Amino acid sequence: xxxxxxxxxxxxxxxxxxxxxxxxxxxxxxxxxxxxxxxxxxxxxxxxxxxxxxxxxxxxxxxxxxxxxxxxxxxxxxxxxxxxxxxxxxxxxxxxxxxxxxxxxxxxxxxxxxxxxxxxxxxxxxxxxxxxxxxxxxxxxxxxxxxxxxxxxxxxxxxxxxxxxxxxxxxxxxxxxxxxxxxxxxxxxxxxxxxxxxxxxxxxxxxxx
Amino acid sequence: xxxxxxxxxxxxxxxxxxxxxxxxxxxxxxxxxxxxxxxxxxxxxxxxxxxxxxxxxxxxxxxxxxxxxxxxxxxxxxxxxxxxxxxxxxxxxxxxxxxxxxxxxxxxxxxxxxxxxxxxxxxxxxxxxxxxxxxxxxxxxxxxxxxxxxxxxxxxxxxxxxxxxxxxxxxxxxxxxxxxxxxxxxxxxxxxxxxxxxxxxxxxxxxxx
Numbered sequence: 299x300x301x302x303x304x305x306x307x308x309x310x311x312x313x314x315x316x317x318x319x320x321x322x323x324x325x326x327x328x329x330x331x332x333x334x335x336x337x338x339x340x341x342x343x344x345x346x347x348x349x350x351x352x353x354x355x356x357x358x359x360x361x362x363x364x365x366x367x368x369x370x371x372x373x374x375x376x377x378x379x380x381x382x383x384x385x386x387x388x389x390x391x392x393x394x395x396x397x398x399x400x401x402x403x404x405x406x407x408x409x410x411x412x413x414x415x416x417x418x419x420x421x422x423x424x425x426x427x428x429x430x431x432x433x434x435x436x437x438x439x440x441x442x443x444x445x446x447x448x449x450x451x452x453x454x455x456x457x458x459x460x461x462x463x464x465x466x467x468x469x470x471x472x473x474x475x476x477x478x479x480x481x482x483x484x485x486x487x488x489x490x491x492x493x494x495x496x497x498x499x500x501x502x503x504x505x506x507x
Numbered sequence: 508x509x510x511x512x513x514x515x516x517x518x519x520x521x522x523x524x525x526x527x528x529x530x531x532x533x534x535x536x537x538x539x540x541x542x543x544x545x546x547x548x549x550x551x552x553x554x555x556x557x558x559x560x561x562x563x564x565x566x567x568x569x570x571x572x573x574x575x576x577x578x579x580x581x582x583x584x585x586x587x588x589x590x591x592x593x594x595x596x597x598x599x600x601x602x603x604x605x606x607x608x609x610x611x612x613x614x615x616x617x618x619x620x621x622x623x624x625x626x627x628x629x630x631x632x633x634x635x636x637x638x639x640x641x642x643x644x645x646x647x648x649x650x651x652x653x654x655x656x657x658x659x660x661x662x663x664x665x666x667x668x669x670x671x672x673x674x675x676x677x678x679x680x681x682x683x684x685x686x687x688x689x690x691x692x693x694x695x696x697x698x699x700x701x702x703x704x705x706x707x708x709x710x711x712x713x714x715x716x
Contacts, residue, residue, distance in 0.1 A: 315673060340673070343671050377590045413512070
């Protein structure tokens with residue numbers, strides 16, 4: 299156990315997940331998204347995500363298309379930025395951006411008494427046009443993204459909307475599922491989080507590599 | 508909902524958690540650690556952590572002592588580094604270190620066919636003497652830390668050992684609970700992860716601020 303190599307650990311984990319997973323439900327997941335679901339469960343040790351995760355029909359196609367084109371991934375928090383595989387990003391020329399700590403965002407949030415996550419979307423959301431917006435923490439950021447997409451102000455190829463928590467997270471994800479002009483993946487209910495967002499992105503990157 | 512401010516969201520979340528939490532069990536948690544448990548549940552939306560989290564009697568005392576002294580926090584992955592509150596760290600002169608991507612670590616891991624997380628502990632574990640080791644992802648790092656502490660090679664004030672996953676995570680955390688020469692906090696079973704480690708650290712930092 300102590301001397302297992304990273305790939306051995308990962309493969310053994312995936313074997314265990316496939317043994318324990320609810321096969322009746324898992325078999326309904328489209329083939330190309332199965333590795334994504336498995337990686338989320340791997341990252342959280344939580345089989346609930348098998349049932350929570352919802353996605354649009356073309357999410358996989360549009361998200362991988364953007365990644366292959368070396369798109370921008372705009373994240374709400376630095377934990378997602380830190381978790382995305384740098385090797386894969388370099389390979390495709392993908393740029394991962396997070397503006398939570400940018401001067402302009404801090405100033406805007408203070409002045410307008412809002413969250414920095416929301417301000418970051420407002421000021422920099424357009425950078426994810428043809429790219430991907432990944433939100434793992436802040437419902438306010440997801441609400442903002444939804445509003446801007448609804449109004450046609452920003453045009454990401456796909457949204458990964460998986461904020462976690464007790465206030466706003468569930469509501470923001472429900473709103474996301476009402477959009478019909480963007481492809482998305484989300485985790486319904488309270489659960490989600492940065493490891494979920496990171497697992498989805500790294501799974502997609504691995505598939506196309 | 509859309510225009511809630513960060514502190515309002517946090518306070519409302521904590522209210523909901525306190526309403527829904529298993530009060531019989533929660534009342535057994537020492538007073539000073541209650542905010543830590545609440546913050547972990549807040550970060551994961553997962554009440555299982557109320558039952559999973561175990562700690563030694565003096566964990567709180569030794570961990571907060573180290574933080575107040577501006578200690579080093581050695582993390583296994585960059586996601587923890589990214590999640591720890593920078594404002595609090597500056598206030599106390601705390602240094603957060605992660606060596607996952609250091610040249611020496613990458614080289615050592617390749618040469619010795621081991622994980623970079625384990626190599627980082629081997630090569631840099633001593634930097635956390637009188638400080639805190641925080642492991643949210645890699646069981647191999649936790650096993651390595653345990654071995655070095657057992658042998659008296661490193662002397663952290665406290666360990667936050669919450670790796671997540673299906674292979675090694677549970678076993679490494681069980682090993683941690685057998686140590687009697689270090690204070691620790693852990694999450695038994697498969698669950699854990701970087702948000703759990705970050706929530707524990709940020710909760711401690713908030714308490715002493």
